[in-house]
Amino acid sequence: MSSVAFNSICFDSGCFWKIQDVVKISKARKQNGGKLFVNCSLNSKMQTSQKTVRIGILGASGYTGSEVLRLLANHPHFGVTLLTADRKAGQPIASVFPHLGTQDLPDLVAIKDANFSEVDAVFCCLPHGTTQEIVKGLPKDLKCVDLSADFRLRDTSEYEEWYGQPHIAPDLQKEAVYGLTEILRDEIRNARLVANPGCYPTSIQLPLVPLLKANLIEHRNIIIDSKSGVSGAGRSAKESNLFTEVAEGICSYGVTRHRHAPETEQGLSDAARSNITISFTPHLMPMTRGMQSTIYVEVAPGVGIEDLYQQLKTSYQDEEFVVLLEKGIVPRTHSVRGTNYCLINVFPDRIPGRAIIISVIDNLVKGASGQALQNLNLMLGYPENTGLKFQALFP
Ligand SMILES: NC(=O)C1=CN([C@@H]2O[C@H](COP(=O)(O)OP(=O)(O)OC[C@H]3O[C@@H](n4cnc5c(N)ncnc54)[C@H](OP(=O)(O)O)[C@@H]3O)[C@@H](O)[C@H]2O)C=CC1
Numbered sequence: 001m002s003s004v005a006f007n008s009i010c011f012d013s014g015c016f017w018k019i020q021d022v023v024k025i026s027k028a029r030k031q032n033g034g035k036l037f038v039n040c041s042l043n044s045k046m047q048t049s050q051k052t053v054r055i056g057i058l059g060a061s062g063y064t065g066s067e068v069l070r071l072l073a074n075h076p077h078f079g080v081t082l083l084t085a086d087r088k089a090g091q092p093i094a095s096v097f098p099h100l101g102t103q104d105l106p107d108l109v110a111i112k113d114a115n116f117s118e119v120d121a122v123f124c125c126l127p128h129g130t131t132q133e134i135v136k137g138l139p140k141d142l143k144c145v146d147l148s149a150d151f152r153l154r155d156t157s158e159y160e161e162w163y164g165q166p167h168i169a170p171d172l173q174k175e176a177v178y179g180l181t182e183i184l185r186d187e188i189r190n191a192r193l194v195a196n197p198g199c200y201p202t203s204i205q206l207p208l209v210p211l212l213k214a215n216l217i218e219h220r221n222i223i224i225d226s227k228s229g230v231s232g233a234g235r236s237a238k239e240s241n242l243f244t245e246v247a248e249g250i251c252s253y254g255v256t257r258h259r260h261a262p263e264t265e266q267g268l269s270d271a272a273r274s275n276i277t278i279s280f281t282p283h284l285m286p287m288t289r290g291m292q293s294t295i296y297v298e299v300a301p302g303v304g305i306e307d308l309y310q311q312l313k314t315s316y317q318d319e320e321f322v323v324l325l326e327k328g329i330v331p332r333t334h335s336v337r338g339t340n341y342c343l344i345n346v347f348p349d350r351i352p353g354r355a356i357i358i359s360v361i362d363n364l365v366k367g368a369s370g371q372a373l374q375n376l377n378l379m380l381g382y383p384e385n386t387g388l389k390f391q392a393l394f395p
Pocket residue numbers: 058059060061062063064065084085086087088089111124125126127128130147148149197198199231232233234235236363364367368
């Protein structure tokens with residue numbers, strides 16, 4: 001066990017000290033005749049904060065940004081040094097999100113006033129479109145996990161078609177690695193810019209990619225019915241997200257044309273090594289968070305449901321966050337609320353030769369901020385599950 005002597009408390013040594021730590025240290029100084037010994041063992045009673053990585057969150061006044069903050073409260077290595085907002089710039093985070101007021105956090109600033117030399121990595125939680133412009137202006141060596149859709153589609157003309165504007169940072173698009181952690185872990189580990197997947201595409205690709213890779217399902221007639229909590233639409237005011245519009249009913253939207261279809265098809269086509277087109281219909285549900293995808297597939301000739309089940313079991317047996325449930329158990333969003341888990345199960349359809357696959361995630365965690373943290377952990381060499389070991393908030 002090693003010890004380090006300090007003559008004064010140092011704030012710029014690459015170590016973060018929370019207020020509580022400073023109080024503890026002042027007490028320790030008194031007990032040691034003014035000389036401060038900071039024990040470097042993690043188990044030390046006089047523990048210093050190990051939050052040595054300086055994190056910026058761009059768009060911290062939104063839902064995914066605030067979810068990153070919730071997760072980082074439990075992260076032993078990532079300390080927050082920069083929070084940005086647009087309309088809410090200049091405010092303390094506690095005035096926007098009172099539940100975050102218990103953390104010692106910087107105030108929200110406008111991006112133009114952000115000092116990027118004070119951060120080692122950023123979570124970019126901004127609307128698509130705006131994101132490209134901002135990421136383009138970031139220091140070139142800054143690690144970035146982008147939660148928007150701006151760097152997900154490899155083909156920039158496809159981006160233009162689905163997002164209605166030209167891509168202004170095609171070089172960054174080429175550099176970006178798609179952040180579906182369990183599938184692209186090795187690439188993510190070495191990436192500087194990660195395009196974190198959309199929530200629907202996460203819930204669909206996790207069950208289907210292993211089955212397509214193993215040629216166990218047909219490429220045609222993949223039908224996906226997905227349902228999302230309203231937080232998936234972000235925090236800014238929209239008529240369609242008013243309580244009166246959402247409560248006590250469900251609503252399909254983006255029917256035949258949702259921008260997550262091409263993103264999902266890109267990942268499924270990579271897995272199948274041939275072009276896949278899906279039927280995809282999302283629905284808005286009267287709940288704040290949670291997402292379910294019910295997926296109807298044709299099994300390949302000579303393949304049974306048991307083969308699908310065993311393939312998923314083998315593919316995810318060493319994964320912490322993707323869980324194949326016991327046979328017959330129906331995944332439900334309650335079981336993943338507030339967590340980074342994706343729960344999956346496979347059922348035989350009544351129509352012979354077809355299977356029904358159900359997956360659930362929390363759209364704000366595995367569908368956004370949790371997977372983003374999983375990715376940044378990997379990119380910075382920390383265990384992937386750091387700060388992510390939550391059980392579901394149930395009931
Ligand atoms: N919500 C979800 O479940 C998921 C969201 N995503 C994606 O993550 C990103 C963030 O989503 P979410 O947190 O829900 O969105 P919100 O609308 O809740 O938050 C958006 C954030 O961006 C800031 N902002 C808006 N416009 C600008 C601008 N022009 N310049 C600088 N900052 C700006 C807002 O600041 P202010 O509040 O001050 O205006 C706010 O902090 C989006 O691209 C979204 O599509 C991805 C997966 C799931």
